[in-house]
Amino acid sequence: xxxxxxTFSSRPFNLAISTIFHNLDLVLxxxxxxxxxxxxxxxxxxxxxxxxxxxxxxxxxxVARLIADICGKQGxxxxxxxMIHSLTYRTISRSAFGKLYAVESSFVPVAMDIxxxxxxxxxxxxxxxxxxxxxxxxxxxxxxKLKRESDQIISxxxxxxxxxxxxxxxxxxxxxxxxxxxADLGFTLTTNSVKAILLDMxxxxxxxxxxxxxxxxxxxIREERVMKKAQAEVRAVFGKRGKVEETGIHELNYLKxxxxxxxxxxxxxxxxxxxxSLNQCEMExxxxxEKTQVIVNAWAIGRDPKCWSEPERFYPESLDTQKKxxxxxxxxEI
Numbered sequence: 001x002x003x004x005x006x007t008f009s010s011r012p013f014n015l016a017i018s019t020i021f022h023n024l025d026l027v028l029x030x031x032x033x034x035x036x037x038x039x040x041x042x043x044x045x046x047x048x049x050x051x052x053x054x055x056x057x058x059x060x061x062x063v064a065r066l067i068a069d070i071c072g073k074q075g076x077x078x079x080x081x082x083m084i085h086s087l088t089y090r091t092i093s094r095s096a097f098g099k100l101y102a103v104e105s106s107f108v109p110v111a112m113d114i115x116x117x118x119x120x121x122x123x124x125x126x127x128x129x130x131x132x133x134x135x136x137x138x139x140x141x142x143x144x145k146l147k148r149e150s151d152q153i154i155s156x157x158x159x160x161x162x163x164x165x166x167x168x169x170x171x172x173x174x175x176x177x178x179x180x181x182x183a184d185l186g187f188t189l190t191t192n193s194v195k196a197i198l199l200d201m202x203x204x205x206x207x208x209x210x211x212x213x214x215x216x217x218x219x220x221i222r223e224e225r226v227m228k229k230a231q232a233e234v235r236a237v238f239g240k241r242g243k244v245e246e247t248g249i250h251e252l253n254y255l256k257x258x259x260x261x262x263x264x265x266x267x268x269x270x271x272x273x274x275x276x277s278l279n280q281c282e283m284e285x286x287x288x289x290e291k292t293q294v295i296v297n298a299w300a301i302g303r304d305p306k307c308w309s310e311p312e313r314f315y316p317e318s319l320d321t322q323k324k325x326x327x328x329x330x331x332x333e334i
Contacts (some may be wrong), residue, residue, distance in 0.1 A: 011274065015134060015143065020114055020147045026039060055091075089202075096201055106153060107202065114150065114199070161177060172201070219261075229254060233252055233254045265314055274294065274295050275294045
């Protein structure tokens with residue numbers, strides 16, 4: 001895949017994405033000039049190091065709120081999974097939209113429905129030439145309903161940003177509205193493009209982050225030795241500071257190995273987003289036709305006995321003994 005990166009750079013047709021996102025989002029848009037310009041915009045403007053750093057107060061406030069909620073439930077059964085999901089929803093909502101907008105009661109159910117219908121294997125996507133399939137299965141009407149609901153929510157947020165003057169740091173909606181007015185942008189950033197990008201960030205970003213946190217907490221509870229070692233490191237680094245601060249996270253080397261090990265054993269996306277070949281190519285002696293769908297099994301790669309000495313074991317220290325190239329942030333044996 002690395003050798004033939006350009007050949008497999010596009011995405012296959014997906015009815016849900018085409019209907020709800022108009023093929024204008026970043027994750028599943030087909031490869032082309034629009035996608036290249038959109039990726040550039042996201043890297044340089046929306047998700048730059050400076051922009052992410054500007055949202056630090058939001059992350060700190062939401063984490064402090066989570067800790068306070070957990071402390072307030074001492075002695076009672078607590079659904080930590082639900083609280084972790086709430087943390088990611090609230091953080092992304094405040095970063096992207098500027099405030100919560102009753103996100104958990106209105107937007108989250110719609111976003112989860114979009115994730116459900118847009119992922120997995122759907123017969124109408126496998127046989128796209130059979131136009132009657134979405135009609136007889138009821139999928140098309142469901143997609144149109146989700147499109148109306150999501151469009152109504154995001155349109156109201158955008159309209160409020162347009163009409164209301166705002167002081168302080170810009171959220172992501174503010175940034176994109178200003179970019180719309182930039183004649184030197186290199187491509188047309190339509191309102192539908194803005195809606196698609198915001199949906200991308202909320203739907204994809206919240207679910208992957210919360211899933212990773214949930215699995216990491218589960219493994220720490222199951223592996224007492226690992227939890228004690230991680231706790232000792234946190235106390236050694238932040239003990240005198242009084243609280244955990246994001247600026248000191250880079251000193252937590254063992255905790256970073258715990259997170260990476262959790263990503264190896266429990267990848268948030270076991271099957272990566274499908275790719276589609278733009279033209280015919282040869283791979284490992286096989287001729288791959290144009291428009292072939294390729295799905296990378298990240299779960300199997302992370303448990304490959306050829307790469308990992310004990311692939312089924314949750315053992316963060318193994319990342320300290322393996323070659324660095326095997327768990328590099330960019331490669332990670334994928």
